[in-house]
Amino acid sequence: MTTELSTILAFISVAVIAIAAIGVWWINRTPTFRRDASETLPLFTGLATSGLATVPEPPVVRSPAVRSPEMPSSLEHPTRARRVTTPSEAAVDSRVTNREFNTIPLAPPMAQPVALARPSAVRTMNAPVLSDAGVPGTMVEGHAIRFSVPIEGTMQFLPGRLVIGTGVDAGREIRFVHVPGPNGTDVTFGRTEGALYRHIQLSDLTVSRQHAVMQWRGGHWYLRNLSHTNPVARNGAVLDTVDAPCLQDGDRIEMGEVVFTFRGR
Secondary structure (H helix, E strand, O other), X not given: OHHHHHHHHHHHHHHHHHHHHHHHHHHHHOOOOOOOHHHOOOOOOOHHHHOOOOOOOOOOOOOOOOOOXXXXXXXXXXXXXXXXXXXXXXXXXXXXXXXXXXXXXXXXXXXXXXXXXXXXXXXXXXXEEEOOOOXXXXXXXXXXXXXXXXXXXXXXXXXXXXXXXXXXXXXXXXXXXXXXXXOOOXXXXXXXXXXXXXXXXXXOXXXXXXXXXXXXXXXXXXXXXXXXXXXXXXXXXXXXXXXXXXXXXXXXXXXXXXXXXXXXX
């Protein structure tokens, strides 16, 4: 009886040792995670209390790449040593964390407005001219007006002047001179060219080829209409081809759509 009991106990001991060996071999053969030498798990943790060898569940390994900076330290593995950050690494991490990236593109500087030149300034050309009597002068060409002016001192300037009141040539003044010869004080207006120092050429389509004439008589200027198709008006009153009213300072003169203001001095 004693021999049979000893045989049974020996068999049980061999079986327990074989099972433990198989368990150790199985764990080392198929590792499911990577652990450090300090994380080796005990094989017989509960042997003293239960008499059976138990294997604890492997801890969950968290990847540092997905670990949130706000994760509490209590969730870390109790046996894993925490990595110590050096002062230089902490400074680099601080710079990277606190760096601000401005993704809003800067607006380009507002372009300064370009001042466009007035057509009159672009088209104005002053060219020297010489009359048949040998009097030198200058041809002034604006946007819609063209006239000639003698050199100062070569001819006698007459009282009175016209100031253009509309269009890009507004503000330009026209002076009159006494030209030697018959009708030397008459000044004509029209779309065609005329005699130097005695003709004002207007390129507006509402102006006739021969539109009007101003005549100096007895110290006054008189305005006569020469057109039968396009109007000549003084202070809103359309003139016929017979009457020639005397101009007064401040009179508004209209030749087609061209407007002048007469000044007596």
